[in-house]
Amino acid sequence: MRDSSVGGPLLWPADEPWPMCGAEGHYEPLRRPTEVVGPEPVAMVPVVQLYARDVPELPFPAGTDVLQVVWCPLLHDDGVNVVSPRLYWRDERAVGAGALRSDRPEPYAADEDFVPRPCMVTPTRAVEYPNRDLPEGLGEALTDRFDEVERRFGVSYFEAATTIQSKVGGYPGWTQAPDWPMCRCGRRMAHLLSVTATETGPWHGDDDAPAGHGMDMGDLGGVYLFVCTACPDRPFAHRYDC
Ligand SMILES: [Zn+2]
Numbered sequence: 001m002r003d004s005s006v007g008g009p010l011l012w013p014a015d016e017p018w019p020m021c022g023a024e025g026h027y028e029p030l031r032r033p034t035e036v037v038g039p040e041p042v043a044m045v046p047v048v049q050l051y052a053r054d055v056p057e058l059p060f061p062a063g064t065d066v067l068q069v070v071w072c073p074l075l076h077d078d079g080v081n082v083v084s085p086r087l088y089w090r091d092e093r094a095v096g097a098g099a100l101r102s103d104r105p106e107p108y109a110a111d112e113d114f115v116p117r118p119c120m121v122t123p124t125r126a127v128e129y130p131n132r133d134l135p136e137g138l139g140e141a142l143t144d145r146f147d148e149v150e151r152r153f154g155v156s157y158f159e160a161a162t163t164i165q166s167k168v169g170g171y172p173g174w175t176q177a178p179d180w181p182m183c184r185c186g187r188r189m190a191h192l193l194s195v196t197a198t199e200t201g202p203w204h205g206d207d208d209a210p211a212g213h214g215m216d217m218g219d220l221g222g223v224y225l226f227v228c229t230a231c232p233d234r235p236f237a238h239r240y241d242c
């Protein structure tokens with residue numbers, strides 16, 4: 001719990017209830033006799049924990065240095081959202097000074113596609129350029145250069161300059177058309193982090209290799225989290241893309 005991780009144990013106060021999801025109609029595919037789970041709430045699962053010492057670039061609200069993401073391991077079929085993440089920004093010292101939760105409730109139903117295998121993380125910084133978020137017309141204007149790069153070096157612009165993998169910052173690896181959420185303050189939210197099923201391109205060996213966390217996320221999908229860095233309470237939104 002004192003390490004950054006994907007799917008690992010979280011630094012969690014003993015007296016704080018573990019997050020549960022009681023969404024009506026959330027379901028587990030192939031579950032019989034019914035896919036729908038409930039009405040008893042389902043324990044959420046740890047997805048990401050990042051400490052400021054590993055990723056100082058995260059937009060930590062004042063007085064916090066840990067970001068935690070959990071989500072419900074069932075599907076939520078409201079058309080776009082699929083998963084239901086929650087974010088927690090914490091102060092390691094303040095939480096660590098009190099009693100810590102040593103275990104967590106296991107969900108009594110879960111779609112394995114959305115339950116990460118616990119992994120340590122060793123973040124690597126990379127410069128990323130936009131793909132589908134390129135300003136309008138720029139992609140076409142640069143087509144000849146992209147073609148030349150591909151001829152000379154054997155990699156496409158897409159492979160060399162963008163990443164589709166779990167990451168902090170950069171650009172969402174949109175499969176569908178970009179769909180940036182807006183904050184209630186009127187600003188476009190910033191991409192906080194992505195959790196994706198694949199690790200492709202030069203950052204990883206094989207194309208479409210399964211990521212270390214082992215989640216298929218509904219046919220090589222991804223979940224992108226966004227926050228407003230202007231509003232102090234860091235409103236967030238997410239997009240599921242596949
Ligand atoms: Zn749920």
Ligand SMILES: [Zn+2]
Pocket residue numbers: 183184185186187228229230231235
């Ligand atoms: Zn805002």
